Amino acid sequence: MLGYLTKRLISLTLSLAVASLVIFAVVEIAPGDPAAYMLGINAQPDTLAALRSELGLDQPKAQRYLSWVTGMLTGDFGTSYTYRAPVAQMIAERLWISLPLALYALALAALIAFPAGILAAARRGRPADLAVMAGTQLGVAIPNFWFAMLLVLLFAIKLRVMPSGGFPGWDEPLDALKSLTLPAVALALPQAAILARILRSSLIDALGEDYIRTARAKGLTRWQALRRHGLRNALIPVLTILGLQFSFLLAGAIIIEQVFYLPGLGRLIFQAISQRDLIVVESVVMLLVFAVIVVNFLTDLAYAAVDPRLRR
Amino acid sequence: MTPASSGLKYRGGSGGQRPPAGRPGAAGAKPILTIEDLTLHIYDTEILKPISLHINAGEILALVGESGSGKSMTALATMGLLPSGSQTTGRIHLVDKDLLALNEAQLCQIRGGRIGMIFQEPMTALNPLHTIGAQIAEVIRIHDPQADAQAQTVQALHKVGLDVPPHRYPHELSGGQRQRVVIAMAIACGPELLIADEPTTALDVTTQAQILDLLKDLVREEGMALLMITHDLAVVSQMADRIAVMKQGGIVESADTETLFATMKHPYTRALFDATRHRADLPETPASQPLLRVEGVTRSYPLPRPHPFAKRPHFTAVNDVSFTLNEGERLGLVGESGCGKSTLTRAILGLDPIQSGEITLDGVPVTHPDSRRHMQVVFQDPYGSFNPRHRVSRLITEPFHLLPDPPKGAECDRAIDQALIDVGLKPEDKHRHIHAFSGGQRQRLAIARALIIRPRLILFDEAVSALDVRVRAQILDLMAELAREYRLTWLFISHDLSVVRGITDRVLVMQNGRIVEDGPTEQVFDHPRHPYTAQLIAAAPHLPETTDVA
Incomplete structure (x- = not known):
C-alpha cells in the first residue's frame, strides 16, 4: 500500500509540473500584449514600457515561469491586470461559492443515483427498472440551464420558497445554502442520470459474476448478495465517473452561474478571457488542473481502498 | 443389477464391499437426497424429463453427461437457484423436507446450511474484494449469528488442508487453493448434502487428484452425501459409488460404478466410455x-517493481x-x-x-x-476465435492474405469447397454465419481455416x-x-x-x-x-x- 501511495504521489507531482509548463507556454503563445490591452490603443510607448516592467513582462520567460510557480507555491498568484487586485483573493472569493456548489451538486447526484441505480439493477427488466431508465434518459436529455429556468419559475416565482438568484455570502449560512440549492439541483440532475446508468450497468455485470452465485449458494438472500458482494465490485466505474464529474462541476457550471447570478469560478474565467487578463486565466486554469489531478489522486486511492488487487 | 462381468478389471473406488444401489430406504442406508419424477421447463423448452435419483449418507453419486444434458440444472433445481422462467414438477426431498415446496426464506436457510455447493471455476467463484476468511466466516454467521465464526473458519480451512492465513485475498492464491476455499465455505456449516459441479475441470491433473481425494475423505469422514457432476467418466470412475448417466434431460442408465462399467447397458454409456479413451489411428511417419x-x-x-525505485x-x-x-x-x-x-x-x-x-x-x-x-494455428475456444459478423467463406479464407498470389474467383470458391469437404462439412455451409454451428463444427471450421493455405506446420x-x-x-x-x-x-x-x-x-x-x-x-x-x-x-x-x- 505504501509503494502504491508513493507511486501515485510521484505521478501527481510530475503531472502538476508538466501541466504548469504547458499552461504557461500556451498563455505565452496566445497573441495580444496584456499591457497594451490594459492601456488601450492610444497608450504612450513609455507608459507601456513602464507597465510592462511593473507587470514583469520584460523579464526572460524562464524567470517569469519560475517566479509564477514559486509565487503560487507561497499563495501569491500575482495581480490581476484589469482589476489591479491580488488574483489569490479573487479566486478565493469565487472558490467559496464554486467549491460548495460542486460538492452540493455531487452529493445530490450521488444521493439520487445510488438508490435509483441499485433499484434498477435489482429489478432488472421490471417496471421499476423501466421507470428509472426512462427517468435517466430524460435527465441526460434535458439541458440543465432550461431545467434551471423551470426550477426558478416554480420555486422562486410561483411558490416563492427559494431565491431566484444571487448569493448573500456565507455570513448567513442558511440563506447561502438556500441560494445554492436550486443551482445544485439543476447541476445534479444530469449528473445523477449518468451516474445511475453507470451504476446500473456495472451492478448488472457484477450480479452476473460467479461469486454472486457462490454467495447465493451460501444462503444469502438476493438482496444480501447484491449489497455485500455486488455493490463494492460495481463501484470502480462509478468512482471514475464521480471524479470526472467533480472536476467538471467546479468550473463547468458557468451557464448555471449565469442563470442564477452566482459569482463563481466559471464566470471569473469567462470574464478574464474576454478581458485578456492573462494572469487570472493562468492561475484559474492552473487551479482547475490542480483540482483535477488531486481528484484523480483521490480516485486512485479510492480504487485501492475498494479493490485489494490494485494495492501494489 | 447384473454382477460384474468376468472381463472387468476394476481399479479404485470402494471395491465390491458396498451393497448394490438400492431403492431409497434400502437396508441400513439413510437417504439424504431423493429426487422423484423431477421435470423442468424453462419457458416452453423442456430441460429435464422426469428424472429420479437418490443419494444416501456417506455416498457419492456421479451425474455424468455431455454439455446440455441437464446435469447442472438438476443441481440448481436442488439448490432452488434455477433461472427465471423455470417451472418444475415432481419432488426433491432433503431427508424429510420437500425443497420444491419451500419459500425463498426457508431455502436460504437450507443453502449453505444443509446443502453446500462447489463450482467449476475457482478463479471466479470467490469475491475478489473480500479476504478468504471473511468469505468463509460469512456463511457461518448467516446460519448461526451466535457462532464463533473466526474459530470455525480456521477449523474449516484446516479441514480442507489449506495452510494459508485467513486474511489473504483470493488473487494471492492458486487455482487449487481457491477451490479449497470454496470447499471450506461449502462444508463450513456441516451440510448433509454436498453438490460439486465439475469441481476439478478447471484444474491441473495433480491438483485435480488432490481435490478429488479431499472430497472423498470429507464424504467418508463427515458422512455427507455427495452429488458429483461431471462430463468426465474417468474422474468419477475412481471415486463414485454410483453413476447416473444423463442425456438430453433424462437419466439413461444408473447403477453402481462397478456394475455400470461392467455392463454398460445403454449404448450411450458405451459411446461415452469409448470416446473418453479414444485414440486416433495415426499414419506411420517416415524419417x-x-x-x-x-x-x-x-x-x-x-x-x-516492488517499489518505485527498485530494479x-x-x-x-x-x-x-x-x-x-x-x-x-x-x-x-x-x-x-x-x-x-x-x-x-x-x-x-x-x-x-x-x-x-x-x-x-x-x-x-x-x-x-x-x-x-x-504456419497456422487452431485455438481452444471454438466460440471466441471467429468474427461473428462474417460468413464462413470469408472466415476460412482469411489466411489467403499471407499468400503473394492468392486464388481468386472460381479458384477461390473451389478452395473453399475443398476445405469444407476435407473437414466433413458441406460446401453450402460457406454462406452461413458462425453462430449457426455447434462447438465441434466450429472447431472443424478452425481446422479448415488453418489448412486452406496448406501450411507446413499446424x-x-x-x-x-x-x-x-x-x-x-x-x-x-x-x-x-x-x-x-x-x-x-x-x-x-x-x-x-x-x-x-x-x-x-x-x-x-x-x-x-x-x-x-x-x-x-x-x-x-x-x-x-x-x-x-x-x-x-x-x-x-x-x-x-x-x-x-x-
Whole structure:
C-alpha cells in the first residue's frame, strides 16, 4: 500500500509540473500584449514600457515561469491586470461559492443515483427498472440551464420558497445554502442520470459474476448478495465517473452561474478571457488542473481502498 | 443389477464391499437426497424429463453427461437457484423436507446450511474484494449469528488442508487453493448434502487428484452425501459409488460404478466410455528433414517493481528450451498451467519477442513474414476465435492474405469447397454465419481455416479441450484422416495427457519453463524417465480397463 501511495504521489507531482509548463507556454503563445490591452490603443510607448516592467513582462520567460510557480507555491498568484487586485483573493472569493456548489451538486447526484441505480439493477427488466431508465434518459436529455429556468419559475416565482438568484455570502449560512440549492439541483440532475446508468450497468455485470452465485449458494438472500458482494465490485466505474464529474462541476457550471447570478469560478474565467487578463486565466486554469489531478489522486486511492488487487 | 462381468478389471473406488444401489430406504442406508419424477421447463423448452435419483449418507453419486444434458440444472433445481422462467414438477426431498415446496426464506436457510455447493471455476467463484476468511466466516454467521465464526473458519480451512492465513485475498492464491476455499465455505456449516459441479475441470491433473481425494475423505469422514457432476467418466470412475448417466434431460442408465462399467447397458454409456479413451489411428511417419528448430529459447517478462525505485524483476516463463520438429511428425507438448507452454507457443508463432535463442521454420526465422504462411494455428475456444459478423467463406479464407498470389474467383470458391469437404462439412455451409454451428463444427471450421493455405506446420493449442468427449473423438479422427491425406506436421499443445497420447508420435513434457522429458509418446507414457512425468501420469484419472470391447 505504501509503494502504491508513493507511486501515485510521484505521478501527481510530475503531472502538476508538466501541466504548469504547458499552461504557461500556451498563455505565452496566445497573441495580444496584456499591457497594451490594459492601456488601450492610444497608450504612450513609455507608459507601456513602464507597465510592462511593473507587470514583469520584460523579464526572460524562464524567470517569469519560475517566479509564477514559486509565487503560487507561497499563495501569491500575482495581480490581476484589469482589476489591479491580488488574483489569490479573487479566486478565493469565487472558490467559496464554486467549491460548495460542486460538492452540493455531487452529493445530490450521488444521493439520487445510488438508490435509483441499485433499484434498477435489482429489478432488472421490471417496471421499476423501466421507470428509472426512462427517468435517466430524460435527465441526460434535458439541458440543465432550461431545467434551471423551470426550477426558478416554480420555486422562486410561483411558490416563492427559494431565491431566484444571487448569493448573500456565507455570513448567513442558511440563506447561502438556500441560494445554492436550486443551482445544485439543476447541476445534479444530469449528473445523477449518468451516474445511475453507470451504476446500473456495472451492478448488472457484477450480479452476473460467479461469486454472486457462490454467495447465493451460501444462503444469502438476493438482496444480501447484491449489497455485500455486488455493490463494492460495481463501484470502480462509478468512482471514475464521480471524479470526472467533480472536476467538471467546479468550473463547468458557468451557464448555471449565469442563470442564477452566482459569482463563481466559471464566470471569473469567462470574464478574464474576454478581458485578456492573462494572469487570472493562468492561475484559474492552473487551479482547475490542480483540482483535477488531486481528484484523480483521490480516485486512485479510492480504487485501492475498494479493490485489494490494485494495492501494489 | 447384473454382477460384474468376468472381463472387468476394476481399479479404485470402494471395491465390491458396498451393497448394490438400492431403492431409497434400502437396508441400513439413510437417504439424504431423493429426487422423484423431477421435470423442468424453462419457458416452453423442456430441460429435464422426469428424472429420479437418490443419494444416501456417506455416498457419492456421479451425474455424468455431455454439455446440455441437464446435469447442472438438476443441481440448481436442488439448490432452488434455477433461472427465471423455470417451472418444475415432481419432488426433491432433503431427508424429510420437500425443497420444491419451500419459500425463498426457508431455502436460504437450507443453502449453505444443509446443502453446500462447489463450482467449476475457482478463479471466479470467490469475491475478489473480500479476504478468504471473511468469505468463509460469512456463511457461518448467516446460519448461526451466535457462532464463533473466526474459530470455525480456521477449523474449516484446516479441514480442507489449506495452510494459508485467513486474511489473504483470493488473487494471492492458486487455482487449487481457491477451490479449497470454496470447499471450506461449502462444508463450513456441516451440510448433509454436498453438490460439486465439475469441481476439478478447471484444474491441473495433480491438483485435480488432490481435490478429488479431499472430497472423498470429507464424504467418508463427515458422512455427507455427495452429488458429483461431471462430463468426465474417468474422474468419477475412481471415486463414485454410483453413476447416473444423463442425456438430453433424462437419466439413461444408473447403477453402481462397478456394475455400470461392467455392463454398460445403454449404448450411450458405451459411446461415452469409448470416446473418453479414444485414440486416433495415426499414419506411420517416415524419417525426414527437420522443419521447426527451437534452439536455446528463453522468454522472460518484466514484472511490476516492488517499489518505485527498485530494479524491475523478471519472470522467466521459458528457460533455455531446445527441440526439433521433423517434417511429417506429430509432436505433443504437455505441462500444467503456468509451465510456459502458452508462452512458447506464442514465441513459435512469432507473436512475442524472445530474449535469447532462435526459432526457425525450414531455416527461416519465424518472425520473418515468409514463415507466417507456412504456419497456422487452431485455438481452444471454438466460440471466441471467429468474427461473428462474417460468413464462413470469408472466415476460412482469411489466411489467403499471407499468400503473394492468392486464388481468386472460381479458384477461390473451389478452395473453399475443398476445405469444407476435407473437414466433413458441406460446401453450402460457406454462406452461413458462425453462430449457426455447434462447438465441434466450429472447431472443424478452425481446422479448415488453418489448412486452406496448406501450411507446413499446424499448432493445435488446446484445440479439443473445450469439446464434449464424443465430439472430441470425432475431431481427433478427422485430424488423423487429414494427416494421412496431406502428410501434416503438427505441434499439439495440451494439459490433457490422454488426448496427447492418442494424437502424437513424440511428446515433450514441460515444467517451470524447461523441457524435462522428450521421447516417443508410447515410451514416455509407459516408462516415464523424469519423476515429474511419472507424477503427471499417475495423477491423471483413468478409466477402469475392460477387455470386452463390444
